[in-house]
Amino acid sequence: MLELRQQHGLRLSDGSAIEAAGGSEPLSRTEGGPSATDPLRRSGATAAQLGLIAVAAVWGLTFVMVQDAVAHISVMSFLAYRFLAAAAIVAVVCRRQLARLGASGVRAGVAMGGLLTLVYVLQTVGLQHTTAANSGFITGLFVVITPVLGALVLRQRPGRLVWTSTAASALGLALLAGVGSNWHPLGDGLTLACAVAVAAHILLTDATVQRHSVGALLAVQLGVVGAVSLLAAVALGDLEAPHDGSVWLALAVTAIGASAIGYGVQSYAQQHAPPARTALILASEPAFAGLFGVTLHDDRLTLLGWAGAALILAAIVAVELVPRLRRPAVLPEG
Numbered sequence: 031m032l033e034l035r036q037q038h039g040l041r042l043s044d045g046s047a048i049e050a051a052g053g054s055e056p057l058s059r060t061e062g063g064p065s066a067t068d069p070l071r072r073s074g075a076t077a078a079q080l081g082l083i084a085v086a087a088v089w090g091l092t093f094v095m096v097q098d099a100v101a102h103i104s105v106m107s108f109l110a111y112r113f114l115a116a117a118a119i120v121a122v123v124c125r126r127q128l129a130r131l132g133a134s135g136v137r138a139g140v141a142m143g144g145l146l147t148l149v150y151v152l153q154t155v156g157l158q159h160t161t162a163a164n165s166g167f168i169t170g171l172f173v174v175i176t177p178v179l180g181a182l183v184l185r186q187r188p189g190r191l192v193w194t195s196t197a198a199s200a201l202g203l204a205l206l207a208g209v210g211s212n213w214h215p216l217g218d219g220l221t222l223a224c225a226v227a228v229a230a231h232i233l234l235t236d237a238t239v240q241r242h243s244v245g246a247l248l249a250v251q252l253g254v255v256g257a258v259s260l261l262a263a264v265a266l267g268d269l270e271a272p273h274d275g276s277v278w279l280a281l282a283v284t285a286i287g288a289s290a291i292g293y294g295v296q297s298y299a300q301q302h303a304p305p306a307r308t309a310l311i312l313a314s315e316p317a318f319a320g321l322f323g324v325t326l327h328d329d330r331l332t333l334l335g336w337a338g339a340a341l342i343l344a345a346i347v348a349v350e351l352v353p354r355l356r357r358p359a360v361l362p363e364g
Contacts, residue, residue, distance in 0.1 A: 078299035090318025099280035104268035113256030116289035124245025131246040143254025145231040152224035160217025170203035172228035176309035195345040205338025
């Protein structure tokens, strides 16, 4: 028996696949998700996407923790300690893979680390020249920029469902941030560059995790961010030791949970999920940040803010459930 998979190609009853013309992505990494006849791929993709949601939740939690911590220590010192500790943890756990990483893998890890450094530096400097609401929304625009950049640079085809869900997420981010007409050209421009760097990091991760060890790449890129942050802290005269208990707690959570485990899960997940879907799921981070801000930090969300958070989560659920509700057309034998 033969199944017709909505323009992604044909799949025989024995599980073998016939790719559609035009070089579309494998089924496990397309908008429609893994084949229903391949439970191993389906379970791997589901686990990867659940992992991304968990990462977004952890990153949303750390927003509150870091906001408290940097009131007691310089930003560059905090980033240096966070990423150097995370790099050391990953290097010890993945020492064998790291030892086998070739020159091309090291170059890829350095490039990923460079983009990740840009993300944090541009966002931090931009925050000094704009509002937190503007920064949150503009950074979140990576969910729109990722499929656009992928389509323009890598000729990827995310599909109409992902484009629609992406637009819904962008609207949700705008509502969540409560952005009005109060724009700040310098800060907003730097933050927009940050969003482009986030999108580029997602796309580069997608291109490299298929060819190199995830753990080894992670150790290199985290080490790059930590080293650059340390050099910047020294050059600016901002290097200082952590003293406050909130700083130590934030460092422990961000180094282990948000960085070593968080970026490791993202890299693993991108072996199973295409970049556009990865960006869409990670767009739930502002919603989680708002939730934790309300419950742990006495922040307040307006009705529009809650509507934005709900819209983001609805877009994520839609991109997961809609393809599963579509039944493949079954062609008669012979």
